[in-house]
Amino acid sequence: MNILITGTNRGIGFSLTRQLSEKGHTLWAVCRQPSEQLQSLASNANVNIISGVDVTADNAATLIHEALGTTQLDVLIQNAGILTRESIENAAPEAITQQFKVNALAPLTLTIALKKHLTKGSKVALITSRMGSMTDNGSGNYYGYRMSKAALNAAGVSLARDLHGEGIAVALLHPGFVQTDMVNHAGDISADTAAERLIQRIEELNIDNTGTFWHSNGEVLPF
Numbered sequence: 001m002n003i004l005i006t007g008t009n010r011g012i013g014f015s016l017t018r019q020l021s022e023k024g025h026t027l028w029a030v031c032r033q034p035s036e037q038l039q040s041l042a043s044n045a046n047v048n049i050i051s052g053v054d055v056t057a058d059n060a061a062t063l064i065h066e067a068l069g070t071t072q073l074d075v076l077i078q079n080a081g082i083l084t085r086e087s088i089e090n091a092a093p094e095a096i097t098q099q100f101k102v103n104a105l106a107p108l109t110l111t112i113a114l115k116k117h118l119t120k121g122s123k124v125a126l127i128t129s130r131m132g133s134m135t136d137n138g139s140g141n142y143y144g145y146r147m148s149k150a151a152l153n154a155a156g157v158s159l160a161r162d163l164h165g166e167g168i169a170v171a172l173l174h175p176g177f178v179q180t181d182m183v184n185h186a187g188d189i190s191a192d193t194a195a196e197r198l199i200q201r202i203e204e205l206n207i208d209n210t211g212t213f214w215h216s217n218g219e220v221l222p223f
């Protein structure tokens with residue numbers, strides 16, 4: 001299978017890239033700057049790095065198109081994301097806007113721009129967070145992150161409806177609380193475990209369950 005993933009130089013995106021390449025798939029690993037670990041993976045013939053791509057930049061889709069050529073994608077994983085921590089005392093609009101751009105707008109615009117590389121049976125996995133759930137918000141704070149992931153969830157459900165007729169399935173996937181830079185490695189599962197679970201969810205995704213918001217452990221989450 002041909003699989004494209006954003007945010008692959010570290011964290012969950014790197015683990016997804018490594019595990020999926022070990023399964024024999026052809027990977028298109030999108031990043032701003034490749035890390036040493038990603039570069040060493042790319043010595044395998046089936047890992048192609050597409051570097052210099054800021055997902056919020058106007059040229060992001062063009063750079064990816066140029067690298068893909070006529071390649072059709074079986075799976076598109078929109079994983080790149082950022083987290084800043086706004087409180088009611090300090091909810092800087094700039095930080096909130098930037099999270100909107102990276103976490104919500106970029107996955108939507110890139111999915112639409114890359115649609116020509118998707119076909120019947122292709123799958124789109126949007127890596128979201130349960131922090132975007134209204135029902136699950138028991139602790140407040142994190143204004144920009146919660147708002148941007150809620151917006152991503154809204155976009156994901158619309159994409160699921162709009163791509164249904166073309167046989168393209170869309171999942172909204174919460175990885176869990178994962179030991180990556182994003183949370184200063186304070187999570188309760190490793191990036192490798194999260195990636196393993198996310199891959200299981202993507203394998204189970206189909207046109208009948210499109211639009212579902214899942215925890216990587218298989219639990220269906222409320223919006």
Ligand SMILES: NC(=O)c1ccc[n+]([C@@H]2O[C@H](COP(=O)([O-])OP(=O)(O)OC[C@H]3O[C@@H](n4cnc5c(N)ncnc54)[C@H](OP(=O)(O)O)[C@@H]3O)[C@@H](O)[C@H]2O)c1
Nearest residue numbers: 007008011012032054055079080081129177178180181182
């Ligand atoms: N860790 C958790 O507990 C947790 C929980 C729920 C959801 N998630 C979600 O899981 C996804 C992966 O997070 P992670 O934990 O692996 O975080 P991470 O270790 O901080 O990695 C984030 C990745 O996103 C990339 N990225 C950020 N801004 C970008 C931009 N403008 N253009 C291109 N790439 C950009 C980073 O690349 P650079 O190195 O270039 O910055 C990096 O590869 C995110 O969507 C996150 O919201 C994580």
